[in-house]
Amino acid sequence: MKYDVVVVGSGPAGSVTARYAALSGAKVLIIERRAEVGVPVLCGEGISRKVDEFDMLKSKNWIANKVDGARIFAPDGTMVKLAAEKAGNETGYIIYRDIFDQELARSAIKAGVELKLNTEAVGLIKEKEKILGVRARQFDEELEIEADIVVGADGVESKVGKWAGIKTTLKPIDLETCAQYTLANVDCDKNYSDFYVGKGIAPGGYIWVFPKGKDIANVGIGILASLSESGMALKLLNRFIDTHPELKKGEPIRLLAGAVPVSEPIESVRDNLIL
Incomplete structure (x- = not known):
């Protein structure tokens, strides 16, 4: 399985990165270890109205409340x-974070991004220290996902970063x-x-x-x-x-x-x- 870009994690950073890569003509895959995008919610759910400037979210169903200050x-x-x-x-906005994440993923998919759920990254594919892609597991199936670019959007103390030799422990x-x-x-x-x-x-x-x-x-x-x-x-x-x-x-x-x-x-x- 070969892609131009593989993104590990379907949170806002992962979905937005994947969307822009796809709009630039890249073949893009997001892998998400959980069964549903945006769940569980781990967020205070307050964001700036600057999100409107990106023009990615056509629906407003992710907005719980709009605050003046x-x-x-x-x-x-x-x-x-x-x-x-x-x-x-x-x-600016108080949001429903699960719906917000799902709308961003939906926007990425509309741009041509593929998304695999229940798919956990377990390592990197390397050859002489060059990163060639991601090793993943979906249920009992082992996957090798080759990619020209790997994006780690897997959160605090990124495992993807650690596998690449980056010190992500804080x-x-x-x-x-x-x-x-x-x-x-x-x-x-x-x-x-x-x-x-x-x-x-x-x-x-x-x-x-x-x-x-x-x-x-x-x-x-x-x-x-x-x-x-x-x-x-x-x-x-x-x-x-x-x-x-x-x-x-x-x-x-x-x-x-x-x-x-x-x-x-x-x-x-x-x-x-x-x-």
Whole structure:
């Protein structure tokens, strides 16, 4: 099986890269280890409206809520309000991340990209240190996918990058440990994404409240891993919710946990492999 480009991972980076490669005339394959694109959701679900500039998403079914801006709260309660265009990459839309990813994959497929699900990359095809493609497994079948260019879009501490000899392991100071509830039956201002900062609230990070509607919100926390310990992120998040009656009255319909890189860019190109 031979392609011009093989992309490992069907998240936004993978699908967008694959789409542009296909539009340039390349024969492109995305492989995704999971059975469904965008699942499970591991995201705060706040993004900038700059996504509209790419003109890739014709449907709007991925938008849960459109916010006017952000409110940033200091430990003493001081609040600063910013318009969406000034508030950074997490303010503009609150999205349904699973649908968002699927719409991007759909856009890539429309451009001519092939997509294989339940297909896990297990190594690189090499000859005298030159990367020739990807070894993969789909159920019990072993696959050798030859490609002129390999794209690793497989997330934090990329395995694809490691196989190419790139140091993708991050130090604790370069990672945020995160936890997030989606809470129903809360009181929140659906016009603003809220951010709470302070060492006592979220050391090395912040707490966010992203309204998905008038009575539902993603409430999460990210703290620097080097300042954390096991279970600390969730404990601090629970404490924050307990001290905010408008959130405490809510009930969780989803709980996520994960890690987010906050490091300087790592090496992103090795031979004909791109991260």
